[in-house]
Amino acid sequence: MTHTLIKLKIFILIKRLAGNRLGSQLLRQDPAKIISNYARTVTLKSTPATAAIQEGHDERNMRLGRPQSPHLTIYRPQLTAMLSISHRATGIMLAGYIVLFSAAAVYLECPLEYYIEQLKCAEIGAGNIFFVKFLLAFPLTYHFWNGIRHLLWDLGKFLTIREVYATGWTMLAIATASAVALSGMS
Template identity: 50%
Template sequence: MALSYTRLLCRRNLGVNGFRGFYTSKNLAVSTSNAALEKVAVHENHDEKNMRLKRPMSPHLTIYQVQITTLLSISHRATGIILSGYAATIGLSTLFMPGGMPCMIEAVHALCLPAVAIAVGKIALAFPVAFHFCNGIRHLAWDLGVFLSIKDVYTTGYAMVLAAAALSVVLAIL
């Protein structure tokens, strides 16, 4: 495959039009001269071809109603990414900061922020941990074959969000 692309790129000054062979189904390797390339019609992309042939557009995310199961699944992945960012930040800060985490905590105290701002910040930092933890327990219950009906999935979803909110407040208080 790489050899075919290399040959395609190395043929007599294909120019920008030569790159269209990468994303169209038309074979450009059959033409042997620049004059033949100039006579080739402009290639249409996939959407243009479907519109020309009057094919219906496939339904996408825009036709579906937003469901809690979808939102919780996306949120679980997002909180996992946030937690890996926490781990990287804490690890790199202990490596490169002279005083480590205690120095960072003292720097936050030196800002003299109001108590409400610190509480909101603590809850914002604790919520991804609590959400990922609670949703992980929910997934473990599913692995055991429990709460798999649609009604139970929605009930455990709402209960998990409430438990994560409560747990994040408890973690922020600590």
Template identity: 50%
Template sequence: MALNCIRFRGALQRNVIAGLYNTVGNPNASLARAVSLRAAPAQESAPESHDERNLRLGRPQSPHLTIYKFQLTSLLSISHRATGLALGGTMIAWGFGALVLPHSFPEYLAVVQSWNPATVLMLKAFIAFPFSYHYCNGIRHLMWDLGRFLTIKEVYKTGYMMLISSAILTGILISL
């Protein structure tokens, strides 16, 4: 290490002394390089949008959803959030309805029971499927939180199992 410092110091001294010898006969020469700065007015340009700038610079436009292939995992995730929002909205609407509507719940239930059985079955399915789907997918997410079924193969397998079990649970709830 010390030998390298001595070599560097010697090379530096030789270059400085050589520079001094070259400037002795020339009074305008110096060891420092002269730099002149001058102020220039800022160029006014029209503001361009993000897309205009990318076109000017030749950057490609992102294809966004036009080339995206939906996967089972993304569809299940989106639908899990959608069913959660639907269930939450339904519970809030029923709660406000119970506070605001003039009749009690058994009277409304009697009205629904007087409808066509096929309509009642569709209404039951409309209520039961989001509940069973969100319930079964919630169990799947709890398993993930425990660190289980996290490989790609297991994620797809549990996704299909969750869809089948939510369909079975929906059928059970409709039959009640």
């Protein structure tokens, strides 16, 4: 492209951007004067690219003199964080239950009810059976009631700090009571 063609294109662009009212005033002026007033020349200097330094996060922070972040060791565990972590953990446990009981149903010779009946006949003791039932039931009740709590948050309810803590303690009490009730069933 020639230099005058570039100037003409810039002039047309300025006229379009300025609109009809200002554009008609611009047309009366010399295009070279308009370009010198509204468009400035730019000179680019090329430099060769430098190779990126291959270093890890810690090495980069040490090179830049950044302090090490103290992480979890300085913080007191908070109810909200513990409930969030345990919600994920109970979800993982429930997925493990599904895999374990599905594999047992497929690979064991007798139905699952047979093995449950064998445990009852083994005279392990009512307290031990209750404890095992509780360990199996609590992840289910905890995940269920905490999921309801999350659904209430999705509706915009109980979102202040005080309400989050109150619903957390209430959910723990209801989940524990539900697990005890399920464990007591025969």
